Amino acid sequence: MLVGLVGVPNCGKSTMLKALTLADVQIANYPFTTIQPNQSVGHVIKDCACKKLGVRCNPQNSKCVGGKRWIPVKLLDVAGLVPGAHTGKGLGNQFLDDLRQADGLIHVLDVSGLTDSEGKPRTDDDRFDPEENIKVLEQEIDEWLHGIVRKNMEKVETLARMKKVPLARLLAEKLSGLGITEEDIKSAMRQSELGSREFATILRRESKPMIIAANKIDLPGAEENFGRVRKGHRNVIPASAESELALREAAEHGLIEYEPGDPDFRENAGKLTDKQIEALGFIRDNVLRKHGSTGIQQALNSLVFDMLQYIVVYPVASMSKYADKKGNVLPDAHLVKRGTTLKELAGRVHSDMADKFIGGLDVDKKKVGADHVLRDGEVVEILFSR
Ligand SMILES: Nc1nc2c(ncn2[C@@H]2O[C@H](COP(=O)(O)OP(=O)(O)OP(=O)(O)O)[C@@H](O)[C@H]2O)c(=O)[nH]1
Ligand SMILES: [Mg+2]
Structure with missing residues (x-):
């Protein structure tokens, strides 16, 4: 899983990467x-299966913090995109090639209106309309x-004519590195002219879903803009x-108790200076209390x-202890697309496993077949011939 931070x-963007990782x-x-992209590893966070099963887990490919499973996700923070980047303005848009696999x-949208599309500062009475930046980026x-x-x-087009193969299939092969499927292309062809600019817009929506983090919500005036953008x-x-970032770093240094996504934090007695108390108090009053969290973990x-x-699914080697061969309980949490079947999961865990696949056992030790569609949070034993 690769997620790109753009804006x-x-x-x-870099503050967000640092806050997440x-x-x-x-x-x-x-x-x-x-200028050069920064890559680092953050996590998506969800209730761990250990909670429901009432067991103590021993994660290997992820971690469990207070009953929440942290599953690694690669994050890429790239240079800023300015209007006209495709004509070479700013740093151009070639660096987006690093995001092909995203x-x-x-x-990351600066919702304060205090910087324009080129990153230039604006004054309080000459605010920039952040909605403009959504258009620019898209x-x-x-x-x-x-x-x-x-x-x-x-x-x-030449190949399709020569080989008499459907064009959509050939184009899909060429664009598979962008996560674009033949279905995406067919659907875009139905809605627009093949290869047109609109065609690209439809493919973008299919292949690069985008969430907007209305950032700098802590700044005065940001909320008003946010209200408009949200509408x-x-x-x-x-x-x-x-x-x-301030909360994660304070927690890292043992000054407060805080987990990403939390609606509040707890000060550790005697550890904070007056200045730190004031800064954290500002975050509590202006961000956490107003919006329920900092929004950063929520966005991811x-x-x-x-x-x-x-x-999230948890393959195990033996359902009797929900463990791998070495006895690690709920060792691995895998991120899979909703709709993934047991056999597809087997292939993801180990290519060998799909070849020797026999079936599986669910958490009640009932047999399940290759086409069993996995449920969120499911623990499953994969059976294969040796
Ligand atoms: N008030 C406020 N400032 C922020 C927030 N996030 C980032 N900043 C500030 O915005 C400025 C730019 O932050 P960066 O993370 O370097 O921005 P960037 O998008 O990576 O910038 P480029 O790499 O130049 O494209 C810095 O001064 C940050 O401290 C926020 O949530 N609130
Ligand atoms: Mg940056």
């Missing part, structure tokens, strides 16, 4: 701080995708990357679980 310069990345209040995107991604489609079209768009979450969770429709 205009200075909107808070505590990676050491450069953050600064000017545009184009990031399953989904988080649009347009630039569409241009990028349009360029990729156009580059492949000529070759694909016009779906999948918008109020967020403050800076607040999340919501993208993966709600928009991309992933679920």
